[in-house]
Structure formats: structure tokens, C-alpha cells
Amino acid sequence: xxxxxxGDMSQQFMSLKNGGAIKSDLARLGQExxxxxxxxxxxxxxxxxxxxxxxxxxxxVLDAYQVAANETATILDQMQxxxxxxxxxxxxxxxxxxxxxxxxxxxxxxxxxxxxxxxFDDMVNSLNGQFAGRMLFGGVEVQTPPLADPQIxxxxxxxxxxxxxxxxxxxxxxxxxxxxxAGGFATVGYQxxxxxxxxxxxxxxxxxxxxxxxxxxxxxxxxxxGALGAIMSDLTSNLTQLDRGNLLQRAGLDLLGVSGSTAKIxxxxxxxxxxxxxxxTRLETERAxxxxxxxxxxxxxxFETATRLEAVQAQLETHxxxxxxxxxxxxxxxx
Numbered sequence: 264x265x266x267x268x269x270g271d272m273s274q275q276f277m278s279l280k281n282g283g284a285i286k287s288d289l290a291r292l293g294q295e296x297x298x299x300x301x302x303x304x305x306x307x308x309x310x311x312x313x314x315x316x317x318x319x320x321x322x323x324v325l326d327a328y329q330v331a332a333n334e335t336a337t338i339l340d341q342m343q344x345x346x347x348x349x350x351x352x353x354x355x356x357x358x359x360x361x362x363x364x365x366x367x368x369x370x371x372x373x374x375x376x377x378x379x380x381x382x383f384d385d386m387v388n389s390l391n392g393q394f395a396g397r398m399l400f401g402g403v404e405v406q407t408p409p410l411a412d413p414q415i416x417x418x419x420x421x422x423x424x425x426x427x428x429x430x431x432x433x434x435x436x437x438x439x440x441x442x443x444x445a446g447g448f449a450t451v452g453y454q455x456x457x458x459x460x461x462x463x464x465x466x467x468x469x470x471x472x473x474x475x476x477x478x479x480x481x482x483x484x485x486x487x488x489g490a491l492g493a494i495m496s497d498l499t500s501n502l503t504q505l506d507r508g509n510l511l512q513r514a515g516l517d518l519l520g521v522s523g524s525t526a527k528i529x530x531x532x533x534x535x536x537x538x539x540x541x542x543x544t545r546l547e548t549e550r551a552x553x554x555x556x557x558x559x560x561x562x563x564x565x566f567e568t569a570t571r572l573e574a575v576q577a578q579l580e581t582h583x584x585x586x587x588x589x590x591x592x593x594x595x596x597x598x
Contacts, residue, residue, distance in 0.1 A: 308560065318557050325550045332465040332546060334395075335473075336539045342399050342475060343532050345389045350525050352389075353485060353518050356382040360492055360515025365505035372495070372508045379492025379514060380417075386489050387413040390477045400477040401455030409455035409477040413493075416452045420490060421497055423447060430506045433498070434491070434513075441487040448486075453478045465542045471535050481524030488517035 305312055356379060363375040390400045391408040401409035410416070424436045440447040460474030476482075492514035495507045502510070 315557070315560050318553050318560075322550065322553050322557065325546055325553070328464075328466050329543070329546050329550070331463060332539055332543045335463045335465055335471070336536065336543065338394055338397075338399065338473070339532055339536045339539065341392065341394045342473075343529060343536070345392045345399060346525065346529050346532070349386050349389045349485070350522070350529070352382045352385045353489070353522065353525065356489070356492065357515045357518035360511050360518065363508050363511045363515070365508040365512075367508045369504055372504060372511060375511050376492065376496035376507070379489065379511065380496060383417070383486070383489040383493035384413045386486060387416070390482065398455070400475065400482075402476045403458065403461045404454075404456040407454050409453060411452050411454060416447070417490060417494055417497075419447045419451045421494055424494075424498070424501070426501065428501050430502070430510055430513075433502070433510065437487060437491050437494075441483050441490070448478075448483060452486075465539055466546055469538075469542050469545075471538055473535065475528055475532060479528065481521065481528055484521045484524060485518070488514050488521060491517065 308315060359378045360375055363372055367375075387410050390410050392399050397405040398407065398409055401407065420437060420440050423440060424433055427433055427436060441452075443449070455476055455478065457478065460472040460476075462470050462472050464470045492511055495502075495511050495514075498507060
């Protein structure tokens, strides 16, 4: 039975320990060569990681700003799309209603009323649009649709009109419903926020106020013109065919007249989009600069790493050779 001394055990232990250290170095250098980055940034920087930590923190802040800027850009894009759809509906409806007059046939007047009703529904539904579960035109109120259902608004207007039988009376009711601070639009139609516009920070020292809401005067004027045409099909018992035809034409003229106001809102959103785009470019530039600095600090030199890897591989082979030879020594060979 072979005799193992304390010295032999100590030597075996040291051999295992050295082999483990060499294997650890081999794995670390292999990782650095494959990733191109040092495995121990603290050792790479001589223990002073303050600048590196500051860069990592700044990159995390920039990432958060980029998320906010990208989300804001998408929201503004969706608002522009909605306003573009509304303006197209406004233009098409105006063209259709301007073909009608008090002298038009009853069927033509009814068809024009149906077109106006569909357009009003489309306008309201577009203004109630959402992105990622957040309403677009309700200010800071993002959970509730900013406008009531189109039918609810039209029913309230019709109830307020009651038995009015003149065009002037109908025009006055519709105007008051949309413009009176205590009127139906303020109490029934608009359900969004009425406070300050929501502020979105998209970069250091760069904030924007998204101050376009469904209760803006330009949008109310648009909805008022649309509603005037939309209720004509329900006023056959109040108004004569002549009056309904004239009011539909008036609605068409009003829709034509608000084109400048809707274009102004779209321009307002366009300015915000330009600011956000500038902020996104700035964020990308700052991130690229910091990323270069970070990479410079943590990049492993490929030539140096490969050279060290070859040396460690040779060291490991030598270790295995020596260990193998030591394990084959016997007491007779030693003596």
C-alpha cells in the first residue's frame, strides 16, 4: 500500500490551487477576447471608477429621456394623423353641403344631412383617439375620452332646441351650446381636463407643453359646424325643407371657414414635433459621445489579450506536464 506523506498532500493541494488559478485566468482572458471588454473594470482603472460610474449613470439618464422623447414624438404623430383625418372629413363634408340650398330636393337635403351626421361622428371619434391606452386630446386626463358619445351630444342639442321653428333660433341654440361657459359642451360634451397643459420633459432643460385639447376654440368651432349639419335630419318637424336646406349650406360655409383654424392647430403640433426631433438628435449625439468614452475605458486590447491568453495556455500545459510527472514518482525512483 503506497504511503502518502503530509508533504505529498500539501504539494497536491498547491498543485490543484495553482491549476484552478490558471484555469480562471484562461476563462477570463477568453471572455475578454470574445467580448472585447475587460472582465474586471475596477482593475482596469486602477481602482478609481468614479468617472466610469458617472458615465454609466449619465447613459441611464439619457436612455430614460430617449424613451420619453420617443413616446412624445409618437403621441404628436398620432395627434397629427387624427387632425389630418378630421380636416379631410371637414373638407369633404363642406364640399357636399355647399351643393345644397333651400331650393334643393328633399332627397338631396336628407342625403346631405346623413353625410353631415357621419362626418360629426367621425370627428368626435377621431378626437377620442388614444395611443397606448392614453387619450390624446384630453389634456392631463388620459383615461376618459375627452368627448361624450356623438349621439349624447346631438340629443342634448336637440333637447335644448325643443320646439324652436326658426333658423335664427336653431343657430342661437347651437352657438350657445358650444360657446357658453355654462352651456352643453362644457357640461355634457367635453369630459377632459381644463387645467394647465401636460408638460413632458424630453431632455435636460428641454420641456414641451402639449396644449392641444378637444375643447380648444378652433376645435369647438369645427364641431359646432359639424353638429349644425348633423341635426338637420332630426328637425323635419321643426323646420321647413327650405330652412333645412339653407342651414345645411350654412353648415358647409362654417366648415369651410374653420379650415384656417384647424391648420393653425396642426402647425402648432408641427412646432412641437420639430422641438422633439431636435431633442432626440441631441440625445443621440450625447449618448454616442458617452458610449465612446465608456468603450475606451472598458475595451480590452485584442493583441495584448491574445498574447496573454497564449502565455496562460502554455502555463497550463506546463502545469499539467509537471503534475503528471510528479504523480508518477515512486519512493525507489526518488532514492
